[in-house]
Amino acid sequence: MTGAIGLLLGLIIVPALLTWAGHRLRGRSAKVRGAFWGGVIGYAIAMAAFFIAAFAPPLLWGDDSLREAVVYWGLLAGSGAGSVIGSMRPRGAE
Amino acid sequence: MFHGHLWLGIISTVLVILICSTGILLNHKRGLGLMPDVPNEASGALNAALSIGELAARAEAQVGPEVAAAGIDRMDVRPGDGLIKVRFNDREVTEATVDIHSGEVLHVGARNDVFLEKLHSGEIFGSRGILLSDFAAIVLTILVITGIWLWIYPRVKHS
Numbered sequence: 719m720t721g722a723i724g725l726l727l728g729l730i731i732v733p734a735l736l737t738w739a740g741h742r743l744r745g746r747s748a749k750v751r752g753a754f755w756g757g758v759i760g761y762a763i764a765m766a767a768f769f770i771a772a773f774a775p776p777l778l779w780g781d782d783s784l785r786e787a788v789v790y791w792g793l794l795a796g797s798g799a800g801s802v803i804g805s806m807r808p809r810g811a812e
Numbered sequence: 813m814f815h816g817h818l819w820l821g822i823i824s825t826v827l828v829i830l831i832c833s834t835g836i837l838l839n840h841k842r843g844l845g846l847m848p849d850v851p852n853e854a855s856g857a858l859n860a861a862l863s864i865g866e867l868a869a870r871a872e873a874q875v876g877p878e879v880a881a882a883g884i885d886r887m888d889v890r891p892g893d894g895l896i897k898v899r900f901n902d903r904e905v906t907e908a909t910v911d912i913h914s915g916e917v918l919h920v921g922a923r924n925d926v927f928l929e930k931l932h933s934g935e936i937f938g939s940r941g942i943l944l945s946d947f948a949a950i951v952l953t954i955l956v957i958t959g960i961w962l963w964i965y966p967r968v969k970h971s
Contacts, residue, residue: 722937729944733823765826772830772931776837776846776924778903793826 728793756804764796
């Protein structure tokens, strides 16, 4: 159940937050811009990991496995980690 | 309208890619070797075939005790090909293909396409997982309608 919540957050809420954060991006602080681009890059990397974990090999994944964790939590964790790293490396001078 | 189209498009991206890619893989499941393709010819009439219980026992003996203990999910009889596919309930969805007349086990392997079907429908994420698939289908329909509208509206307005 918690895995499904993580997946829903990663599939729906994270892209919605990134879309919201992307509005009028130029007017936002360098830290927010860094967090936004970090989140986008992190999400893209997590998306690739999600598809590899979901398909390879095409067999049902087991409980408590790394594969299951990547599928359920990867999108959320990838974008979160990217945002944190991005916020520490602000984009452009204020 | 534009922002609705944009937001829905971005939010549903992963889901739509997942459903599309599993759909393509399922369309080519034989060619990709995701399901066994066992050629066989019927060597007799259907009423001369071994009993269902006997065929199930032959399949269970071949797949081993661990898989057999998971139980049989379904048995798919193909009278024209003279075979029966015995699918087990194990995690890898093992399937034994048995000749219905001789009882010979022709093939044992994993039915990977079952996994892909569950991923495609969303069932793999639990009984409510199909709602994800429904959501993606509804979003795609809305995206098509709003996309056409966004394309047509400026042309109608300026004509």
